[in-house]
Amino acid sequence: MLLFKLAFRNIFRQRRRSLLTAMSLTGGYVLSVFSFSMSAGSYNNAIAFFTQDHTGHIQIHKEDYLQRPKIHKYIEAPEDLSAMLDANERIASHTLRVFSPSIAYSDTDNTPAQVIGVDLDRERTTSTLAAKVSEGSYINSEVDGEGYYSAMIGAGIANNLDIGLGDELILISQGADGSIANDIYMVGAIVGDRTSSDRSTVFLPLAAAQEFLSMYGAVHEVSILLNDDGRAREEAEALQNLLPDLSVDPWQVVEATFYQSMQTDKRGNAVFMGIIIFIVFVGVMNTVLMSVLERTREFGVLKAIGSRPAKLAAMITLETILLALISVLLGLLISIPLILWFTYSGFALPEPMDVGGVLMSHITGELSPFVFGAPLLLILGFAIIISIPAGVRAALNSPTEAMRSH
Amino acid sequence: MSVVISTTDVCRFFGDDDETLVKAVDHVSIEIERGEFTAIVGPSGSGKTTLLHLIGGLDNPTSGSVNLSGTNIAAMSGTALSDFRRDHIGFIFQAYNLIPVFSAEENIEYIMLLQGIDAAERKRRVTEILKQVGMEGLADRRPNKLSGGQQQRVAIARAMVSHPEIILADEPTANLDSRTGIALLDLMKELNERHNMTFVFSTHDEKIMKRASRLIHMQDGKIVLDEKK
Ligand SMILES: Nc1ncnc2c1ncn2[C@@H]1O[C@H](COP(=O)(O)OP(=O)(O)OP(=O)(O)O)[C@@H](O)[C@H]1O
Numbered sequence A: 001m002l003l004f005k006l007a008f009r010n011i012f013r014q015r016r017r018s019l020l021t022a023m024s025l026t027g028g029y030v031l032s033v034f035s036f037s038m039s040a041g042s043y044n045n046a047i048a049f050f051t052q053d054h055t056g057h058i059q060i061h062k063e064d065y066l067q068r069p070k071i072h073k074y075i076e077a078p079e080d081l082s083a084m085l086d087a088n089e090r091i092a093s094h095t096l097r098v099f100s101p102s103i104a105y106s107d108t109d110n111t112p113a114q115v116i117g118v119d120l121d122r123e124r125t126t127s128t129l130a131a132k133v134s135e136g137s138y139i140n141s142e143v144d145g146e147g148y149y150s151a152m153i154g155a156g157i158a159n160n161l162d163i164g165l166g167d168e169l170i171l172i173s174q175g176a177d178g179s180i181a182n183d184i185y186m187v188g189a190i191v192g193d194r195t196s197s198d199r200s201t202v203f204l205p206l207a208a209a210q211e212f213l214s215m216y217g218a219v220h221e222v223s224i225l226l227n228d229d230g231r232a233r234e235e236a237e238a239l240q241n242l243l244p245d246l247s248v249d250p251w252q253v254v255e256a257t258f259y260q261s262m263q264t265d266k267r268g269n270a271v272f273m274g275i276i277i278f279i280v281f282v283g284v285m286n287t288v289l290m291s292v293l294e295r296t297r298e299f300g301v302l303k304a305i306g307s308r309p310a311k312l313a314a315m316i317t318l319e320t321i322l323l324a325l326i327s328v329l330l331g332l333l334i335s336i337p338l339i340l341w342f343t344y345s346g347f348a349l350p351e352p353m354d355v356g357g358v359l360m361s362h363i364t365g366e367l368s369p370f371v372f373g374a375p376l377l378l379i380l381g382f383a384i385i386i387s388i389p390a391g392v393r394a395a396l397n398s399p400t401e402a403m404r405s406h
Numbered sequence B: 001m002s003v004v005i006s007t008t009d010v011c012r013f014f015g016d017d018d019e020t021l022v023k024a025v026d027h028v029s030i031e032i033e034r035g036e037f038t039a040i041v042g043p044s045g046s047g048k049t050t051l052l053h054l055i056g057g058l059d060n061p062t063s064g065s066v067n068l069s070g071t072n073i074a075a076m077s078g079t080a081l082s083d084f085r086r087d088h089i090g091f092i093f094q095a096y097n098l099i100p101v102f103s104a105e106e107n108i109e110y111i112m113l114l115q116g117i118d119a120a121e122r123k124r125r126v127t128e129i130l131k132q133v134g135m136e137g138l139a140d141r142r143p144n145k146l147s148g149g150q151q152q153r154v155a156i157a158r159a160m161v162s163h164p165e166i167i168l169a170d171e172p173t174a175n176l177d178s179r180t181g182i183a184l185l186d187l188m189k190e191l192n193e194r195h196n197m198t199f200v201f202s203t204h205d206e207k208i209m210k211r212a213s214r215l216i217h218m219q220d221g222k223i224v225l226d227e228k229k
């Protein structure tokens, strides 16, 4: 108890110096918390963006369709699989898709188009496709009076072919059986604008696309949304065990390029923060060492009257840790409201920022124990390391010097 | 009478080559008995401080031995020596050297805390000893709110409170005016007589020397005269 008092009073003895030290520690803490929050927050936003846009948390394919898509690598009769996914309470929803490159024609023009057949009802709850409809309305899977299915086309195709709602669209591709596929569709909706990633996509009802490509009930991809977005890897592994004949991959694998650039970026961030904190700590170490050197005589006296050398070193460590704790508590007081605001409100960027390939124009942070805890442990850990040289200096202090000082 | 401290041919040399060699303490053999009130006197640089440091286990001799209550402390170091000082020796310094962030009471309590004495006993002893040094009522003051004489009284209390076999004081009155110095020495003398406490102190002051029961004269690191009254 008396030792705590001693440490506390020694901190408050050099008010101005302790204040400066505490301020740099507090500043370092708040900066680290903010930076961790921003990095985690913007990546979480980017992840949320593309998982909801189209990727989902987990995808199922036949063989290596993900790496080398070929029309004949399809999942046959996915009804049982679908029923199994519906029954799994950790899965929020899933959707079925087929893909094929094709050429789209109007009366006057043609343009390359990516055909995606989607289960319209399931797609609604699994991806943001319905929300991306910019003209017309989300189609249904019925054929019209003339026997045509409806299609939703990317704004780029509408522009290139100079067609709009109610116009005819002809698609030509190759069927899964090698036959030439061609058919006529009615434009029922336009998706996104000319800059969106779906600008060259034609969305068809699943049945229409299967018929077009001679795929007869088969699909290329099952995309799954989980209730807990943090469990993609675990759930993918569990599903993979149930489905040995298919390939199940979490978004980290599906979006491998993004995931790797995110990991690299986070590491870079951590190194950068480490350097900033290191600079803060060199300064703090300096003051701690200085405060010990100034008290050479005092430590000599404490030693002369019988304080063990290890106890003196422990006293310095205690002092440094107390100061760090006070600073971090102060930092918490500042950063909690800051991060709350940052997470729930955030700020708009003057220029959109590229986060692993996703353009973000509004930045929000993340509120998690990690964001507050990691810098806290870092600072306390550093405080202990810092106090070592000062503690050793105090422990080795010669008591005869103290007796001699006149 | 029982011997508290004895040194046998104790030497402390500084410097390693012949030119810089200083024989601060040179083959000193003394015995100090329980209850003695001894002053070490001699010109500046004669080795008084160095001898006190050797006796107090603050410094290791170049050769010879220092025996305190049957233990040769010349061979001890580190934690063992720290603990030995804590339990057997009290120190009073010329510059008082109280812990500035502690009150008078806490300064006295600290050493008992190191000894692991429980809180109630610490409190009891602090109260008692503050009374003995005439400092009752000033227990809560920090050193910077006390006069030099008062600080040195607290220092005496701090040195005594662990019940050491011997109290060593290097020029305890040198920073005080002569009246305060003499009052302080009278206090030490009174404690010496009342509790049979052993004191060894160094001084330059004639008036202080007069109050000692034994005078050890040093010169060039050697004892040149040992007067017992
Ligand atoms: N650490 C040291 N290194 C080198 N020489 C030292 C050291 N400490 C003391 N000396 C020398 O040893 C001799 C004795 O010093 P000491 O301090 O013991 O004398 P003193 O009698 O206490 O003197 P004073 O009355 O001035 O306090 C002096 O010549 C001094 O210069």
Ligand SMILES: [Mg+2]
Binding pocket: B048, B049, B050, B170
């Ligand atoms: Mg001296």
